[in-house]
């Protein structure tokens with residue numbers, strides 16, 4: 001369905017949007033196969049590599065496009081309209097590259113070298129921080145994965161859960177408790193024979209993200225691979241903000257947007273013989289479409305305006321934490337409601353595995369379990385309401 005997207009403001013954004021739209025067409029054709037099989041969509045990532053998508057957020061000085069947060073959100077939403085799993089997977093990569101570009105928290109040589117790998121070889125990155133005992137890393141628990149100092153580097157052992165993109169990554173970062181110290185290190189790890197993937201990912205949602213367990217068995221990394229050391233409770237030297245994590249709401253609102261398009265199209269074309277015209281003319285269908293539009297427009301407006309503020313006001317970024325969290329809260333909860341409404345419009349047929357809606361319904365559910373979690377966002381807002389100076 002062709003429509004004018006008012007969030008596209010100039011020619012550069014139009015080009016980025018077109019690239020993502022073109023990729024999403026093929027992703028949508030393959031999505032049901034990978035969902036059914038729980039297989040990893042390697043061909044989607046090959047397409048993105050070919051199209052130059054993987055380097056969009058790499059800095060211009062290292063041969064990327066230097067895409068802004070707004071531009072990243074614009075592209076990610078579109079990729080998710082084709083396939084949510086692919087969008088969430090590639091979102092971690094493009095988001096992390098954007099975050100590293102802005103924070104420069106890696107030593108510059110290491111970052112430059114990795115950018116080259118992204119641009120020339122299509123390498124990608126993600127952060128593996130979740131574990132069974134600690135749950136969400138955002139809660140601040142000490143990782144059970146440990147790093148032990150050796151003469152010229154570190155030896156890391158442990159198991160990471162929810163490791164999205166694990167089937168395709170050659171590089172990832174891991175968090176690890178530093179042996180016998182109250183410190184947590186973050187390391188860049190290259191895949192080797194001491195890194196094993198246990199194919200544990202068999203979930204109802206986001207089945208094609210390859211978010212398996214990754215087991216590190218005495219993995220050696222050189223000293224230069226230690227990116228950051230954090231003492232629990234103390235601020236880190238490089239305090240990067242969470243702007244890049246807007247790839248998460250962009251993903252879930254993109255899935256919901258696709259469900260909305262499907263329902264609108266269905267309503268315009270379905271003509272049961274009990275009615276003189278299509279169900280789009282029936283009042284209760286119009287009410288449901290109206291509710292979808294209200295939620296989708298509100299969520300998108302908020303998401304894009306926060307991304308734009310983040311881009312335009314670098315000095316304000318750390319202060320945007322509650323807005324960034326709220327954008328995720330609004331998008332993921334609206335996405336759940338929008339897909340639900342879309343299925344009510346389509347009726348019993350929406351349950352069929354032949355239609356994409358039941359997959360979208362399952363996929364948006366995963367948004368609740370990506371950071372920041374709802375309770376954290378709401379608590380932050382309450383804290384600000386009670387104690388922030390006006």
Ligand SMILES: Cc1cc2nc3c(=O)[nH]c(=O)nc-3n(C[C@H](O)[C@H](O)[C@H](O)COP(=O)(O)OP(=O)(O)OC[C@H]3O[C@@H](n4cnc5c(N)ncnc54)[C@H](O)[C@@H]3O)c2cc1C
Nearest residue numbers: 127128129130135136137139162163164206211366369371
């Ligand atoms: C599709 C998908 C992709 C993902 N990809 C990645 C990835 O690439 N890398 C990665 O590292 N992680 C990834 N994750 C993991 C994610 O970041 C979370 O770690 C994971 O979903 C578990 O979060 P949780 O809140 O359910 O778990 P838990 O932290 O185990 O929480 C379980 C329950 O206990 C409550 N709880 C636990 N601790 C506290 C606390 N301190 N205070 C209050 N309540 C608490 C929670 O609210 C929840 O109700 C992914 C998750 C999903 C769903």
